Amino acid sequence: MTTNRLDTFVTFLSQLPTEVWEASATQAPSCQWLKPYSETWPFGRFAALYVLLGLNNYQLKGRAEVGYWPKVVPLIPRKPASKTPHQLQERLLPFFNTERMGAQNAKRLVCFTDSPLCRQIWESDAASLAAEFPTIWKQLARTMNQKPQTKTIAFAMKCFAYALILVEETGFDFGAIPVPVDSRVRTLSSRLGVPTGNDDEERARWKTALDKLRSSNPDLTMVHLDSILWQIGTLPKREIKAHLGTLRTSGELSHAIGEVINHG
Numbered sequence: 001m002t003t004n005r006l007d008t009f010v011t012f013l014s015q016l017p018t019e020v021w022e023a024s025a026t027q028a029p030s031c032q033w034l035k036p037y038s039e040t041w042p043f044g045r046f047a048a049l050y051v052l053l054g055l056n057n058y059q060l061k062g063r064a065e066v067g068y069w070p071k072v073v074p075l076i077p078r079k080p081a082s083k084t085p086h087q088l089q090e091r092l093l094p095f096f097n098t099e100r101m102g103a104q105n106a107k108r109l110v111c112f113t114d115s116p117l118c119r120q121i122w123e124s125d126a127a128s129l130a131a132e133f134p135t136i137w138k139q140l141a142r143t144m145n146q147k148p149q150t151k152t153i154a155f156a157m158k159c160f161a162y163a164l165i166l167v168e169e170t171g172f173d174f175g176a177i178p179v180p181v182d183s184r185v186r187t188l189s190s191r192l193g194v195p196t197g198n199d200d201e202e203r204a205r206w207k208t209a210l211d212k213l214r215s216s217n218p219d220l221t222m223v224h225l226d227s228i229l230w231q232i233g234t235l236p237k238r239e240i241k242a243h244l245g246t247l248r249t250s251g252e253l254s255h256a257i258g259e260v261i262n263h264g
Helices: 002-014 018-026 029-040 043-055 069-075 085-097 102-113 116-122 126-131 133-143 151-166 183-191 199-214 222-232 237-246 251-261
Strands: none
Touching: 002 199, 002 251, 018 029, 018 151, 018 222, 029 043, 029 069, 029 151, 043 069, 043 085, 043 102, 043 116, 043 126, 043 151, 069 085, 085 102, 085 116, 102 116, 116 133, 126 133, 126 151, 133 151, 151 222, 183 199, 183 222, 199 222, 222 237, 237 251
């Protein structure tokens, strides 16, 4: 029974048009806040900024869409763009020092902005970075001394993907990067009647779902799936239908997705 509900959910998702998936990606709070920088900063600097902010998007004082992005992004001038990673580091250190786990946040900020990887991203264009996307994933994990599959690294790479999407660069391979397992993903699994497991089990579950979705829409990536899961994972039925409606999902399909998540 539980497996059938998950399968039914994935079947409904497979009916979403490509434009809905694309809209879901750009509806992420981070995209909404950082899009203006994609229009005024050289791409490499913009991408480095996005990755940096993604690396410290954890253990926050409240939800990220309320307690993080609206507070940290306005600290960074849109014009002119920061000239060096060190300049960005100096501007953001006071903020991260006052966040939860401030010393760790500050250390991560310095670790990334002082790294050769940050300088490589800072000085590169979108096309060349898209071509190196899988390699950069492994480099980022080594730079931050974490495993590539960990939530913070996966989320930072999702931010990197968002940066590319915002400048309409889609020629990157996100295939090996897993869903960043957080409370919303776990909540959605639970609401679908699937016993939540450890991080590896959750990653495997949603990778299987993505493989099924890609059989009918090969252009989908975990960025698209995670965006939808994150946006509707904790919403009540009415709000799920309303949100999917804003993405131009049909009323019938929005209703069906809301019903299967809120079953019983």
